[in-house]
Amino acid sequence: MTELADRDAPEDFDALRAVILGRKAELPKRLSQVAAYALDHPDEIAFGTAASIAVSAQVQPSTLVRFAQYFGFEGFSGLQQVFRARLRERNSNYEERLRKLEEGEAALTESTTILNKFISAAHRSVETLATSIDPDNFERAVNILARADTIYLIAKRRSYPISSYMAYAFGKLKVRFQMVGTAAGIDDDLLAMATPNDAAFAASFSPYASESATQARALAARNIPVVSLTDSAFSPLAECSSVWFELVEADHAGFRSLSASMAFAMALTVSIAETRRRL
16 A cells, blocks of 8 residues: 655645545555545534444445545545535635625626525524424424324424435335325325324424414314424424424525425434434
8 A cells, every 4th residue: 555644745625535536446455435424524523423324334444544645634524624625615605705795896697697596595594403393303204204104294384394305314214105196186095094003294384384284283173293394483384283393494585495394304204214214
């Protein structure tokens, strides 16, 4: 194995990535395994400990040290600083970019300006997600849905992509679910089969879909727990849900994305699957 210890280590992530890719064909098997993990999961390298990263990459902690030294670092902590600097630079560059856009300093085409405005709205939405969701309520929601025989997914109009994604993910994760919203118009028949051993997830944002609210209320009246995602304490879903979450997406020109809502749905779906696996 040719060491680079007598050379300068790469000073930034882009340089390190280029060196890794340039030498990937000659990397020993375990170091190649670390290299693939590092480039695929740079945030995990930045935030994790040597022990946790080793577990995720399926190598020994000593292999991480060997990997770092192979590319000229004295130890793993030196390598990790490159990944942390990448995050700081990315966040700094992004904030500077937004500032320039807001101050009108960037001469951009109309389409590019619109794109950046939606990126800005998505960024603000995701930033508020952590403070909008109470961890204890999230855990309660996960436990309710994980213990259900079947999870009924209720969403219409703008919130429909949320339930559509969850249906896809549940299918991959082998979690039993039922989408409520059929071309045949048999929603009431589907919901009639739900029992107190089941549960529902409903999503609706202002202006609220009356059909979704009606369906959620009907299930709750039959002692079937409902977990909901909405945007106000005055939402019709809030009053009939066992657990509900309030999440307001930022908008541009009156158009709201689902950036934070989709992140929430992804976390909820995977958490449900992991909890079911342990039951």
